[in-house]
Amino acid sequence: MVFSRNIISLLVTASLLTACGGGSDSAATPTPPPDNNLPASQCDNPVQWAVVETTDNIAFLTELTYHTNQPGVIIAQLTENKSSGMAFKWQQVAGDGLSLINNMSPVLSFTAANSGEYQFKLTVTGNGPNITQFVTVNVNNTQQSSLAVNSDHQVVEGNNVSVRLARINGEMPTNIDWCTYSGDNVNLDLSNTERPLFVAPNVDQDTVISIRASAEFNGQTVTDDVHILVTNEANITSPYFDTPLARTYAYKSNSVYSDQISKCTYSNTLNNSCSISQLPLIGQQTTTPTISDIMDRVVVSHDWMGRNFELFLQQQDPHGDFITLLQSVSAIVISYDIRPSFYWVVTGAIYLDPENLWLTPSERDSINEAPDYRSDFGNDLQFLMPWRYVKNNQYAYSSYPYENRSNRTIEDFTPRLASLLYHELAHANDFFPRSVHADIQGPTLLDDFYKRTNNKALISDQLSNLSPLQSSEMYGLANVSFKGEIANATQKSYVPSDVTSFFKPDHASDYYAYSSTREDVAMLFEEALMSHRYTILRDVAVTDAPENASGSTITVNWGQRGRIGESTIKPRAEFVITEILPEVDSANLINNLPAPLALTPGRSWLENLTLISNNGFAPQKVNHVQQDISLHERPLELSGSQHR
Structure with missing residues (x-):
């Protein structure tokens, strides 16, 4: 961003x-x-559409053929107006039921499991009279393995685009190649050939950009096209x-x-x-x-x-x-x-x-996969500070590699979303707790923010005054890791044991707390509520920073599970909880936080997933959600990665 x-x-x-x-x-x-985009090669053949004209100011671009288990697309084009400012709504009216993920867009993408006739109703509202039209397509049965690129969609000019190649029967085809059709001026980032990235070019009118993937599978060449409608905007x-x-x-x-x-x-x-x-x-x-x-x-x-x-x-x-x-x-x-x-x-x-x-x-x-803009921050530092949420010696949530194309349940994503909401809503309540809502005068929230911050009335201001974090070294490192400052020679020289000596005795629950006083509040609130409501504990550690760092390759210098239970941190968390969520008995919550468990120095981050409790036994593994086998790798998450 x-x-x-x-x-x-x-x-x-x-x-x-x-x-x-x-x-x-x-x-x-x-x-x-990333800045490794290169001009895409041009496809040999032009893309072809079947155009369905209507009596209204609209036409449908349809593919020449549709096949089962392969992404299909229909694109609505307004013949006199661009789509900006217009509202689209698709409904399926005939054929076996389909999952219509982008039914509020001029681009309708779908994948039919069964052959047959499918009909869709499109309603367009906005400038001028409402338009309602129908379009019908036939889906043919596919007898052989086929390539699938996900997914066709609409983007505004200048926005980021990602598409992803699906595996065939669980296997990735070989000799993957990408090309764009004539006239499409696109630079592709192919650092991951399964997931091309590009920036949608500026256009004078709504324009379809088509990209073809070709690959080898079982001795055959297989192909699929993906179509992106780039829309002209104000x-x-x-x-x-x-x-x-x-x-x-x-x-x-x-x-x-x-x-x-x-x-x-x-x-x-x-x-x-x-x-x-x-x-x-x-x-x-x-x-x-x-x-x-x-x-x-x-x-x-x-x-x-x-x-x-x-x-x-x-x-x-x-x-x-x-x-x-x-x-x-x-x-x-x-x-x-x-x-x-x-x-x-x-x-x-x-x-x-x-x-x-x-x-x-x-x-x-339908989610863009462009990486977090902070991905390269702190590359010159010699340490990492990973985190994870753990319950019963297992990750509190499952990992879902893109290539597996698995479904998940509400329960599966609850720990991730709950921790995220506790964090972001801590910010909102830090700035405008419910106790001040009746006193907000405006005319904008910004005006009241100025008044509150000038008076040092924010909860984060009060916490910083009552119990400020002490480590100047950690504050400086946070500027590098989270704000993109260039590390100085001293910071580059710090090894994990140095960082442990800065962080361990201070009163922050997480490295990200040093990025601002606001983050200090949010991290305290998030970790305390996750422990209280879900009995889920947060691991934090200082490790080395090898190339291609992963859970099995980084070595823990120091770490804790449930750091929020530290005696010097609990009073700070209690203050925050009392101010943000007084309905919770903060004193009782804090008193019942489990004592932190030490991670084992010299072992990998992954090996530290299973810990021995203070009572001398390893808790049982949780079984109520799908879990990764503990020895399997999963993406490494570093402090601050879930938030900005």
């Missing part, structure tokens, strides 16, 4: 732009892929969101905020903060919100994101923590191009990475 530099002159206070609580130069916007005028954003909309079209909520929270034309009369905090409207009230404030790029978020609130919030904490936000924005998640005081909204919400492979296909 790219930071704007001109925003600094507009909003001087660094902590004002609180993306995940820390200071930043602008709201998080999509990050470009000029970017926002000093906040100054790089292209995905199209988003109100999840509930009948919400009283549906007309302005996306414009006020995720728009390239947001020039000033919306007033609280336009978009107040949820808690300013009601102190007893229902899930329906919350969903009135949800903005999405795909319907499934809002639907799964609602299911989570219905099924996985038995104590009402999230409903209560959500009173301190104006909106919840979930879009395929948000990574990582953050809270932002300028809009009063939280922004969620949908990687924490998908249930099916096709839902996951």
Whole structure:
């Protein structure tokens, strides 16, 4: 996510732009892929479409043939107007039931398991009269193995694009090659040939870019095309969101905020903060919100994101923590191009990475895979600080490699999403706790933020005054790891044992706490509530930093499980919990936190997954969710990776 530099002159206070609580130069916007893009080779043959004309101002681009178990696409084109500012809604009206992941887009992608005739209804609303049209396609049965590239979709010009090649019967084909059709000026990042990345070019009108994958499988050449509709958009005028954003909309079209909520929270034309009369905090409207009230404030790029978020609130919030904490936000924005998640005081909204919400492979296909912009921060340092959530000597959540295309359940992603929400909502409640909602005067939240921060009234300000973190070395290293500063010679010389000596005796629960006083609060609240509500403990460690670091190759110098239970940290956590969620008996919560368990120095991060408790035995493994075998590798997560 790219930071704007001109925003600094507009909003001087660094902590004002609180993306995940820390200071930043602008709201998080999509990050470009790495700078290893190369011009794609040109395909030999032109792409071909069957055009279905209608009596209205619309035409359908359909593929010449559709096959079972292979992605298919239909693209709606307005013959006189570009699609910007128009609303699309697809419905299937005939054929075996399909999963329509992007049914609110001009691009309809689907994969049919069965052959036959399929008919779809498209309704287009916006400028001018409403349009309703039907289109029918026939899907043929596929008798042989076929290649599949996921997924066809729409992106705005300048946005990031990722597509992914699926395995065939669990095997990746060989000799993978990618090309673009004539006229498509695209540079592809093929550092991972299974997942090309590129930036959508600027276009004068809505333009289809087609990319072909070819490969060898069982001695045969197999191919598939993926089609990306790049849409022409209004000029970017926002000093906040100054790089292209995905199209988003109100999840509930009948919400009283549906007309302005996306414009006020995720728009390239947001020039000033919306007033609280336009978009107040949820808690300013009601102190007893229902899930329906919350969903009135949800903005999405795909319907499934809002639907799964609602299911989570219905099924996985038995104590009402999230409903209560959500009173301190104006909106919840979930879009395929948000990574990582953050809270932002300028809009009063939280922004969620949908990687924490998908249930099916096709839902996951719609999420952009462009890497976090901070991926290369701190490469010159000689240490890492990984983290994980653990329950009963196992990861508290499963890992799902892209190539396996597995489904998952709400229960599977609950630990990840719950920890994320406790963190981001701690920021929202740090800035605007429910105790001040009645006193907010506006005209914008930004105005009240200035008043509160000038008076050092934020919870994070108070904590910093009462019990500040002490290690100047850790603060300096955090600037390198999380803010992209260049490491100096001294910092480059620090070995893991040095970092342990800085971090271990201080009062932070996690390295990320040193990125700002706001993150200090959020990390304390997140870890304490995860332990209290889910009996899930957080591991943190200082390790070496070998090339190609993984759980089995990094060696622990020092580490703890459940550091939040340290005697010097518990009073700080108790203060934060009392201020943010007074409904919880914070004193009892803190007293019942388990004592930290020490990780074993000299063993790998992976080998430290199973620990012996203070009572001299290893807890039993959890069985109620799918778990990885402990010796299997999974992606390494470093401090701060889930948040910005």
